[in-house]
Amino acid sequence: MCNVIDxxxxxxAECVKVLKMKRHAKVGxxxxxxxxxxxxxxxxxxPGGSVSVSAAxxxxxxxxxxxxxxxxxxxxxxxxxxVVKFDDNACVLINKGGEPIGSRLSGIVGREIREKGWSKILxxxxxxx
Amino acid sequence: MRTYDDTFSGQKIYPGKGKLFVRSDSKxxxxxxxxxxxxxxxxxxxxxxxxxxxxRRQRRKGISEEQxxxxxxxxxxxxxxxxxxxxxxxxxxxxxxxxxxxAARAEAIKxxxxxxxxxxxxxxxxxxxxxxKSGAGQTTGRWVYDDDSCIKRALLMINSVVGKQGAxxxxxxxxxTSR
Numbered sequence: 001m002c003n004v005i006d007x008x009x010x011x012x013a014e015c016v017k018v019l020k021m022k023r024h025a026k027v028g029x030x031x032x033x034x035x036x037x038x039x040x041x042x043x044x045x046x047p048g049g050s051v052s053v054s055a056a057x058x059x060x061x062x063x064x065x066x067x068x069x070x071x072x073x074x075x076x077x078x079x080x081x082x083v084v085k086f087d088d089n090a091c092v093l094i095n096k097g098g099e100p101i102g103s104r105l106s107g108i109v110g111r112e113i114r115e116k117g118w119s120k121i122l123x124x125x126x127x128x129x
Numbered sequence: 130m131r132t133y134d135d136t137f138s139g140q141k142i143y144p145g146k147g148k149l150f151v152r153s154d155s156k157x158x159x160x161x162x163x164x165x166x167x168x169x170x171x172x173x174x175x176x177x178x179x180x181x182x183x184x185r186r187q188r189r190k191g192i193s194e195e196q197x198x199x200x201x202x203x204x205x206x207x208x209x210x211x212x213x214x215x216x217x218x219x220x221x222x223x224x225x226x227x228x229x230x231x232a233a234r235a236e237a238i239k240x241x242x243x244x245x246x247x248x249x250x251x252x253x254x255x256x257x258x259x260x261x262k263s264g265a266g267q268t269t270g271r272w273v274y275d276d277d278s279c280i281k282r283a284l285l286m287i288n289s290v291v292g293k294q295g296a297x298x299x300x301x302x303x304x305x306t307s308r
Contacts, residue, residue, distance in 0.1 A: 081144065085150055
């Protein structure tokens with residue numbers, strides 16, 4: 001399970017597969033996720049307004065999508081010896097071509113996504129670390 | 130070298146040490162070791178833990194020693210002998226009464242000025258003498274050419290040097306084929 005920090009419409013997604021990897025996913029890895037929870041946009045779309053929510057959202061609950069991991073709660077070591085850890089696991093949804101589905105990100109992303117070649121996600125992020 | 134401060138204890142973190150923690154509100158915390166990290170995650174207040182910098186600062190620990198150190202450093206001042214004046218001379222001058230000292234100063238200055246003017250006037254006189262001598266010598270030079278003869282000689286030299294080979298110029302240098 002990880003938080004989705006873009007404005008694609010998903011809030012929480014569950015990882016079902018880590019691509020090109022036989023182990024757990026790290027920052028910058030591409031994964032396949034199932035959208036578990038949708039995000040509510042705006043105050044007018046209340047708990048009952050499922051119609052407006054689905055209109056604004058690009059993805060729906062139960063969708064299978066690709067995503068990139070941008071934060072991990074598991075601490076990891078950088079080549080310079082420093083150890084970094086975040087408060088949660090977070091990902092950004094992308095399409096099959098590798099472009100982000102959402103147009104905006106909220107929250108910090110790890111610096112490792114630059115080394116893995118996700119510069120588009122990096123440019124959307126408010127801050128990288 | 131970039132060092133960071135521990136957010137909990139205020140210790141220095143040198144490169145390759147410590148942990149970086151990013152909270153979900155995107156605040157960054159750095160910990161020097163597991164001890165401070167653990168205490169932070171237990172939500173302890175660093176002001177209540179005796180060994181942290183925050184606590185020590187709050188209770189004014191270790192500040193008086195620093196102050197004493199700086200004061201001592203400022204007080205250091207000594208008299209030494211300078212190039213032309215030994216320590217005795219300086220001390221003697223210092224201990225004289227001010228009016229006596231000023232009088233002595235004026236005397237010394239006056240003496241120096243007189244000396245200088247005397248030296249200058251002597252120099253001037255010497256210069257004048259030499260100028261007169263050299264002025265007399267200039268008109269009777271032996272090695273004086275007029276312009277015509279100079280040009281003629283130059284032309285002759287040019288004609289004589291340029292032969293058939295000279296006109297071609299030197300042969301081009303062969304290109305090196307091996308080192």
